[in-house]
Amino acid sequence: xxxxxxxxxxxxxxxxxxxxxxxxxxxxxxxxxxxxxxxxxxxxxxxxxxxxxxxxxxxxxxxxxxxxxxxxxxxxxxxxxxxxxxxxxxxxxxxxxxxxxxxxxxxxxxxxx
Numbered sequence: 001x002x003x004x005x006x007x008x009x010x011x012x013x014x015x016x017x018x019x020x021x022x023x024x025x026x027x028x029x030x031x032x033x034x035x036x037x038x039x040x041x042x043x044x045x046x047x048x049x050x051x052x053x054x055x056x057x058x059x060x061x062x063x064x065x066x067x068x069x070x071x072x073x074x075x076x077x078x079x080x081x082x083x084x085x086x087x088x089x090x091x092x093x094x095x096x097x098x099x100x101x102x103x104x105x106x107x108x109x110x111x112x113x
Contacts, residue, residue, distance in 0.1 A: 007058060031113050043067065052094050055092075067083075
């Protein structure tokens with residue numbers, strides 16, 4: 001049996017004082033990757049467009065610190081002030097910028113389909 005990678009995105013809104021919940025997004029995808037990797041990447045302070053993944057279809061990035069992302073190449077528009085980022089799509093490259101003076105560590109999962 002082949003390995004599978006499952007990506008899930010879920011957002012739940014809890015309203016108070018009624019304490020009611022509404023599921024805003026609840027999406028799961030399952031793929032059979034050709035290859036995958038997980039780990040941590042170190043991004044030094046005040047750096048632009050550090051390559052964190054090339055030719056990937058799935059990427060999950062998570063950090064306690066804020067970071068910026070470009071998808072595709074370094075001329076793409078920047079997604080700013082991210083702590084969590086999930087991409088599941090066509091093969092692409094991912095670039096991260098750290099505008100802080102302090103280095104950051106980002107947890108990373110990547111997969112090629």
